[in-house]
Amino acid sequence: MADETEPKVGRAGARPVRAPHGTELTCRGWAQEAALRLLMNNLDPDVAERPDDLVVYGGNGRAARSWADFDAIVATLRRLDDDETMLVQSGRPVAVFRTHEWAPRVLISNAMIVPEWATLEEFRRLEDAGLTMFGQMTAGSWAYIGSQGILQSTYETFSAVAAKRFGGTLAGTLTVTAGLGGMGGAQPLAIAMNGGAALCLEVDQAKITRRMRLGYLDVQAQDLDHALSLVLAARDERRALSVGLLANAAEALPEIVARDVPVDIATDQTSAHDPLLYAVPDLSPEDAADLRVHDPKTYVMHARTSMADHVKALCELLDRGTEVFEYGNGIRVEADLGGFKRAMDFPGFISAYIRPLFCEAKGHCRWIALSGDPADIAVIDAAMLEEFVDNESVTRWLRLAARHVRVQGLPARTCMLGYGERARASRIINDLVRDGKVRAPVAVGREHLDSGSVASPYRETEGMLDGSDAIADWPVLNALLNASSGATWVGVQHGGGTGIGRSVHTGMVVIADGTPLAALRLDRVMTNDPGSGVVRHADAGYQRAVEFAAEQGIRMPSLDAATEEESWTTRP
Template sequence: MFFQVNTDVIKGCIPLYSLICFSASSKSKCFLCNIFIIKATMHSLALRNALRYFPPSHHATLAPEFAQELRQYGHIYMYRFCPALRMRAYPIDQYPCRTRQAASMMLMIMNNLDPAVAQFPQELVTYGGNGQVFSNWAQFRLVMHYLSEMTEEQTLVMYSGHPMGLFPSLPSSPRAIITNGMVIPNYSSRDQYEKMFALGVSMYGQMTAGSYCYIGPQGIVHGTMLTVLNAGRRYLGSGDLRGRVFVTSGLGGMSGAQAKAAVISGCIGSAVCPCDGVPLRKRHEQGWLMEVTSSMEQCIKRIREARSSKTPLSLGYHGNIVDLCLRRQVMAINKLSNAGMFFWDYGNAFLLEAQRAGAEVKKVDGGATEFRYPSYVQHIMGDIFSLGFGPFRWVCTSGEPQDLAVTDSIAATVLEEISASVSDRIKQQYNDNIRWIREAGKHKMVVGSQARILYSDQKGRVCIALAINQAIADGRVSAPVVISRDHHDVSGTDSPFRETSNVYDGSAFCADMAVQNFVGDAFRGATWVALHNGGGVGWGEVMNGGFGLLLDGSEEAAKRARLMLNWDVSNGVRVQRGRQPERIRPHLLICSLLGLQAFAEWLNNGNISNEMMRWGCCCCPTGGEMLTPRESLSSSTIILADLTLFLHSWRWRIMYLHYIDSCS
């Protein structure tokens, strides 16, 4: 039974200038340590930037407090203005609003700041160490105020946590446009981030933190389960993982899902919690760890017992995966790998940082994004993304577990119907995802809002969204549902050391896909959209975006879902250079998705033979001497690279080369 909160109570977190006292004892135990020492002139500028949120009559009271926060924590969080109301995803009807689209955003924002969900809620950090929802508490109050007053002919514009205000727009427009960390590329260094964050002019939104779409550790557990399951198939030759051991490290917002994913996959998951015991206890209390220990001997004993009985187990060890440095850790990994262990980087830029630290991880003759060990995208998830499968998700805004159970059943039925007519390769994905959604409820993964994560392809997402929308219309689901996805998806992220690490055509460092996805979702019906610098592997290393779309049972919502989801997925289906085209054939998949069957065979001409690539060396075609570029252009035989097709569907660049012999 939910504690009923009157809308007037929630309005209590909206007034801007009520100086709510905030006791030091209720602040986070672990403050962020990325303190940037700024010059006195910059200190004054940071203080001025913070005070502009308030009338001059309050400056004398606030200035000393803000100055102390800046000196102590390297940033002005405005702790005084943290609401006394408990942060959580209240049922949508309890939010004061003029449109439910705005209320849905308020619900999602408060879920991101729920202490059960967020890593450092008092610093507005949802996950990832410094992935924030807003930069300070004044911004939170302003945004909640704007959303409570917003109509369906207005759009809220967000600049790195700062609300620029409500601007006139069309009813079909997004209700919010969010950008986080957008800086000139030449100034996208970590040092510049520290400076701009201290000044309060930019912030790090991670992925779903700054886009208001985080759903707790469940948001990554399905993808982790698929990674573990497919790692078993690839490295061990079997999907039966009983008695197998999966070792990982960390129990934060993302890594906290790995032990649970191991159990769901049927194996033994041992998670090492580095130094801080708080996340270890938190995950154990939430049911994401079955057992905890601080004894290495006990840890090894329990793993051996579980292996012997082939019993799934999630075990947390309070220790440190390595005591000295990245180089020592890599030495240990190299030794274990030589003894038969399979290792991969699971997306935190470990190999990149290890290389920068001087560890032996670089692949001999490898490209800029290749290391001695693969990332999980290069060996496992890349193929899944190429087929259009990614982390679709939804949130039941009623807050009722029964609504979530109904949507789980709807999704399972939809996937089972689709799977009856798909190819064998895609059927494996459908079978894995049907197994997931059928068993999801019993694993008790909800932390915060009543949400579900489900890997699905374009057809699956559209059909599930339409079916849920119909269930809302006929009353089987009692309140609207927000659909979204992780930014870590088929088309949401350009990240050369993670999501796009398996792109080998030279475009791994390009960011067109993520930006185009953000823009395309905005004018195809999303309720809100977000675009971020950084996320997953760090500031300056990634461009990523996401969306939220409210399903309310209307025909308009169905139209938006169909149009937007078609774009959101098909933009990302792509050919990965350096792979066998017959293995995935995304050119045929895209044609099928978009109804372009007539182009399928022509697009297949994008597979350029190695023989044709000799022309790229400026060599004489008759086997003569090497020519310089200028000489080759003036010779009797020329090559015309006619870019007749340039489809950028997550690195899908197809160049159809025409050879022209001017002598003939």
Template structure:
């Protein structure tokens, strides 16, 4: 067995006009580092091709800031095919090929030619040589081997066993003293670091649908908590404003319409607007601020939902709203601020084309404009909040970017960012206490047959597993899956997102595996967003409602990854960065192929509960009230097989008295 690229030089692929291209990421290597980067890329290439490809790779590095190996990209659109059209020695090997191609197809990927799935920089792997080798490995992978992927590089196949993971992935796991954006940028240029985001490098992205249920939950619960909307009503008559129509942010207008709101989403890139408009994820498009608010106001008066894409900068839109005294009920932002200086945030005052030009030719000026725009953005939000708008950070590192731009008054403690910021993260205020602390999170599945009828059958089966009378969250989730087909959520292959707690996920997974066993549907890939109860440690997002000081610790995400590997999930992934940037989060996820076997049933019974309850246990230990009650009920129900350590809670007046008295004596 030999896995290597052919010594036949592939034809250089053509690039289809109108397909988005990543901007120049910037070249900043020393001559010695440049030599290493070139050698690193050429080690994938048979020696007889080095003289031909070395100049090509060097040109890519100088003009794109990366070596993508464009020559090795397959021609055309990499749409996911039905699983039986892929080569493979095991079902998992074929299933992962479906998922990779789905991540890179034109309908889904943000920059498909640069292997970027979403989030401005989130890649499946670093270059097309890695892609080709990974595909080769997956075609020969057996159920007694594990493929190891390190920052996009396929390290090799290693013997394991059928109940071990078939693929283990890590991305950009940098050593602490080098775990920062500057050193990561050098490593990425040298071809040794891949920014996996979350489900891009974990091969589990399912298009904007992957976040739409979470956005729906966030908006609906924000309305209930902040606007006084009853449990049985929606956001009709209320206005939501945000920005971003990319891979994840593109879910905002669809989620707002499903929640009943009037929404205006600003986006500077016309191609992203066109993508979401043509896919039916946003209803109307305008470059006129007054018209955008007029359409929204008319819909609000009629108590009808509407989504409007405003082609322009969010700062300009908000400054107009503030000047015209337009009331905005709910306000957020979903620009890619984890990559704020890499093009993820377009400064006010310049066009998207000018942004791309500055990234290539004057990065210092671009960074200065970003900082100035963030300061303006902060000021207008502060004015709107003062008038009654509820603003929440959507976990995109927006407030951290403002802080880093020199706006220290956004810090909650007035000293640093450790205690968060003056406005809440959506997890801190809404998703954490209302969903994560109970164990509800973004469960998802893909029907690998590619048949829409399989997806419809799984929707009905999942709905049958939900008791809508148990909690308000269950009623919301029941209604969501009931209406999923009507809401036309699929982009790419046949996939679904559904928030569920630990038992809900297990029950649905076992039901699906039985359906596969009985021949009702083809094989299914289970997974979840890394943005989940247990999957991510991120003090500015997933763990922002952890107040015991452990919000800066990454033990939970690492333990979740290790536990899923030990229990035999088909694929396990662990990444640095995610939606908030390098050094600001550790996140992990899984993929589980359902083949109908009893072996899979046993893995599900062990792994699905662990994957969720490890995070609930950590949140309970942090004294989160809903996690405490959930953990106590779990201990009672599963007595003998599981037990979560529960904290004792001291009285507040005792703690305050001891601290005040002791510090007074010390001084």
């Protein structure tokens, strides 16, 4: 018997979409079942921002192009065989082909546009014509898990800030930021977990309420005076506290600067990647809605002017000694287009804090319990704590996560693991499934934000040592390699994070179902996928990546032509 009744499929407002739980299959195999459950999980009302509109996060990142396409994807997954592959073109299932058991069950491409036409205006025209959709990063590739997914990378980023500037802790510091949506909603808890006080500006009351309900935000302030009294008291007492304020950052941040508030760290995670999504303070909601539909060019002009004011305030804080960084939403380039020419004076978070980790392929691995049972995550946590007992950063995070991370939709965990570690973790998970220690198979994957899977000159590949910021061969090679290595599904996408025309990125998922074949697929993918990140950075000239590739036996004939023949004939 099934553990749960099968969820209804359709418009989330009338019939909420929730992933099946339990151990009974609704598809012909666990690979297909996993794809179906994660697709539905993306639209779970506890996970998605606007499930009625198929929008998962990021303002306009969708799981499928239309409800008819969603229904067709679900129907196809339910009858897909173990040697067939479904092709999904920008959220629409377009074909099923006979392949083989090692091939991915699903291949996804979202919003890929020929470069000369890769503009927001052309994308909107194509989207309005029903020809494409924006997949953000993990929305259109069916791997979004709510703030439980982004929390660790946010935590690690602020931990890196603490190590760089504040003696390893944010205790006694004040961070001011904005945006409490699907990505930004992790900021207040991540800052508090590092010991700091956080003031988080947000224009949408529903998002503030949601973050408080999910335990990511401590309190909402009545106004700016109240907010500042709360966070400054916490700062002075070296007490962790997160405060939300209903306000527009383009207005509130200049006021904070004018008041000479002692801000230690400042960043932003508003939906700046698409100016139509940025809330303009001098427009009423009615006027804004009308302009978005009838005169989008004028709205974009207003939005970029507001972003210029927003970023100007950040630069004024920078001049006062505040640690300022862009959190990858493209606001600097939009502010530059709005006329503020100092917008690039502060760095993006990858170049500032994360790139040394990328040289050793350290990134955010994730596992999702398809059973829907949080006890499965607890079992895996315990196994990982034992396996990585000598890795203080991993064990610290897993203990923090067990206390602070609340389940949204299917239970999941993220963990920063490097080359070799991801394959070890995957073997452990597959063995737990094989031995019946977890109730059902587990989906294993990673963030799109990873060392070898993104070309994004304003974020992941900003300021590459060799100037290769915009070279997009790397994510494409990463996707091809993952498909060849046995990933269960692979997605190639355009525009996530920083917006249309500014990034190409890829993701993958592999299913641990306890079988010997799954063990082989997991080992191949979870070795080769991070390995491509080491290669990408070694090729760009990062000495640590060059050394690490040699230490790990990753063959790179381009680095040493003298040993090319040996490297291709001798397996390490």
